[in-house]
Each structure stands twice: as structure tokens, then as C-alpha cells.
Amino acid sequence: MSTSGQPQFRYTQTPxxxxxxxxxxxECIEEELIDLCKPFGNIVNTKCNVGANRNQAFVEFADLNQAINMVTYYASSSEPAQIRGKSVYIQYSNRHEIVNNKSPGDIPGNVLLVTFEGVEAGDVTIDVIHLVFSAFGFVYKIATFEKAVGFQALIQFSDAETASSAREALDGRSIPRYLLPDNVGSCNLRISYSAHKDLNIKFQSHRSRDYTNPYLPVNPTANGGFVQPSVGPDGKRIETESNVLLASIENMQYAVTVDSIHMVFSAFGTVQKIAIFEKNGGTQALIQYPDVTTAAVAKDALEGHCIYEGGYFIQRQK
Structure with a gap:
């Protein structure tokens, strides 16, 4: 018996x-498990952070006798197994091998599957999701949906490294309270990797966005605040004013950075966000101002002009 009165082992289980x-x-890591178990034999596989509280794990030894030695040792020891000062309870598993050390949700990819705990669909807007995750890199696409587990979203980054940074920083954390409506107490994020590589977004709406394609049609039944683009008599799209500019940078001879774009565009007002990305072999940037008027002034002043020697902007409003 442990000091807490909870049995450490189930003696009735088959070894x-x-x-x-x-x-x-x-969030116990694999190295900590191996350090605890390796004195008893050769470890061939582990599976960490399982269970509702992510405080359980499985360890597979190369030989049955090695596992028996560990169970027997701690069953007769006056000192329990410990990791970081916590008593660890050990028992034989019902499984006889760990088939796969990593579930699909643990295999790094550029698309994250996010579950929003404690909220319903509509409590967290797609704009809030974009704001939270774009802190780690340019968000390409977002698709939200409802499943039995609750409100979820797929968030696509350019690469697995950027997605991994976002996951490591946000998994298990809460969305800042000031970004949530008054009726929501908290919203915890549970994040895993998706098997998707490229999300198929057909419409811009309050449920889905493609931030690489500002000319994607808006779903008229779910515009969520979007304005349906106007079309002129010639069938061409008539641009509507927006506080976000899409700048195409042509004839580049020097690298264009966030700092250089900020320096140019901040001359006309406060620049809230900048995102640079490659599309169709060219460089483009999204520049967000706090209002439409400031964006219009910057567009009129800079469209067709040089950012510096060897390159110039062609700008459109998003």
C-alpha cells in the first residue's frame, strides 16, 4: 500500500x-519514463501523456521478465517509484505491445486540429482564432466545425515547424478573457496535428477563411459580416473599401521584410498587422490599418510607387 492508501499494483492482472x-x-516526457524504467531492462517503446488528464503512460520492455522485475521491485520496496517527487503507480497493462508510439494527432504537420473547451460554436469567432494563432506565423486557412467533442477548427500554416511552435505554446492554455464574450468563463485549447496538408476552402464565411485568396467568393448564406463583392457591367469585380491592403511587390532586387513594409506604410497611420507570403512566384503582403480611411490614403499615395530602388508596389484593397 502507498502512503496515501491507494494500491500501487493490481496483483490479479496477468503479467x-x-x-x-x-x-x-x-506533461511527463519520454526521457523521464526511460530514466525510471531503464534500470530494469531494455525499453523498446513508450506512449506518454495518455488519459483525460494526460498523466498516464505505457512503457514496453523488450522482455516479459524485465517488466516483472520492475513490478516486483516496487511492490516490495518501502519507497514508491517517483518522478519529480510524485509517487507513480505501476501495474501490468492489458496490452502486450505498444503498436504505435505516436497517434496520428502526434505526428507533426502544417495543419492543427484545435478543440475549444468550455464554449459553443459562435462564442469564439474566426477572427479571434486568427488573432491568437497568427502570433506564431502567417495563417493560411481556417475551417471551423462542430463535432460530438465540441467546437473545433482546422488551422493551416505554411509548414510543420510553424504549426509546432503554435501547438507547443498554446496547447492546454486559455484564450485571453478579453477576447471572449461576457457569457463565457474560459476557453481552453486542446491541440493536435491533423492529417490534412491543404484545406479546401470554397467560400469566405464566418466559418471558413482562406487568407491567401482575398478574391475567393463569399458564401451569401453565412457571410458573418462580410460584404458580397460587387460586379460591374463588364463582369469584373468592383473593389470595395477595406481597412486591409493587399500589396503585390514587383521587380524585387532586394529582400522585402516586415520592417521595411512597416516603415513605408506606417507613414500614413498605425499599422496593426503585416503578413508577407509568396504566391504564384511573387511576393505579396497584407497590411492592416485600424480604419478604411487610413488604408485608402495609403493606397492612393503608394500604388505604383517604388518602395526603394529596384522594386515597386501594386496595391489592391482586400
Whole structure:
């Protein structure tokens, strides 16, 4: 018996070379499990952070006797197994091997699957999702939907490295309270990797966005605040004013950076956001101002002009 009165082992279980460890520190890492178990034999596989509280794990030994040695040792020891000062409860697993150390949601990719806990669809807008995740890199696309587990979103970045940075920083964290409506107490993020590589966004709406294609048609039944683009007699789109400019940079001879774009566009007002991306072999940037008037002044002043020697802007309003 442990000091807390909770049994550390189930003696009735059939021995297995796979051990089930409980009461681990939150976000226990593989190296900590290996350090605890390696004195008893060769470890061939592990599976960390399982269970509702992510405080359980499985460890697979190369040989059944090695697993038995570990269980027997701690069953007779006056000192329990410990990781970071926490008593770890050990028992034989019902499984006899760990088939895959990483579930599909643990395999890094450029698309994240995000579950928003504690909210309903509509409590967290797609603009708030974009604001939170664009802090880690340019967000290409977002698609939101409802499943049995709750409100979810797929968020596409340019590469797995950027997506991984966002996941590591935000998984298990809460969206800032000031970004949530008054009726919502908190919203926790649970993030895994999606098997998707490129989201197929057909319409801009309050449920889906493609930030690489400002000319994607707006879903008229779910515009969520968007204005349907106007079309002239010649069938061409008539641009509507917006506080976001789309700048195409042509004839580049020097690198264009966020700093250089900010320097040019901030001369006309406060620049809230800048995103640079490559499209169709060219460089483009999205520049967000706080209002339409400031964006219009910047557009009129800069369209067709040089940013510096060897390159100039062609600008459109998003």
C-alpha cells in the first residue's frame, strides 16, 4: 500500500511486458519514463501523456521478465517509484505491445486540429482564432466545425515547424478573457496535428477563411459580416473599401521584410498587422490599418510607387 492508501499494483492482472504508469506529473516526457524504467531492462517503446488528464503512460520492455522485475521491485520496496517527487503507480497493462508510439494527432504537420473547451460554436469567432494563432506565423486557412467533442477548427500554416511552435505554446492554455464574450468563463485549447496538408476552402464565411485568396467568393448564406463583392457591367469585380491592403511587390532586387513594409506604410497611420507570403512566384503582403480611411490614403499615395530602388508596389484593397 502507498502512503496515501491507494494500491500501487493490481496483483490479479496477468503479467505483460507493457506496464501502465499512473499519477505521473502533467506533461511527463519520454526521457523521464526511460530514466525510471531503464534500470530494469531494455525499453523498446513508450506512449506518454495518455488519459483525460494526460498523466498516464505505457512503457514496453523488450522482455516479459524485465517488466516483472520492475513490478516486483516496487511492490516490495518501502519507497514508491517517483518522478519529480510524485509517487507513480505501476501495474501490468492489458496490452502486450505498444503498436504505435505516436497517434496520428502526434505526428507533426502544417495543419492543427484545435478543440475549444468550455464554449459553443459562435462564442469564439474566426477572427479571434486568427488573432491568437497568427502570433506564431502567417495563417493560411481556417475551417471551423462542430463535432460530438465540441467546437473545433482546422488551422493551416505554411509548414510543420510553424504549426509546432503554435501547438507547443498554446496547447492546454486559455484564450485571453478579453477576447471572449461576457457569457463565457474560459476557453481552453486542446491541440493536435491533423492529417490534412491543404484545406479546401470554397467560400469566405464566418466559418471558413482562406487568407491567401482575398478574391475567393463569399458564401451569401453565412457571410458573418462580410460584404458580397460587387460586379460591374463588364463582369469584373468592383473593389470595395477595406481597412486591409493587399500589396503585390514587383521587380524585387532586394529582400522585402516586415520592417521595411512597416516603415513605408506606417507613414500614413498605425499599422496593426503585416503578413508577407509568396504566391504564384511573387511576393505579396497584407497590411492592416485600424480604419478604411487610413488604408485608402495609403493606397492612393503608394500604388505604383517604388518602395526603394529596384522594386515597386501594386496595391489592391482586400
Amino acid at each position: 505483460s511486458k507493457v506496464l501502465h504508469l499512473r499519477n505521473l506529473p502533467w
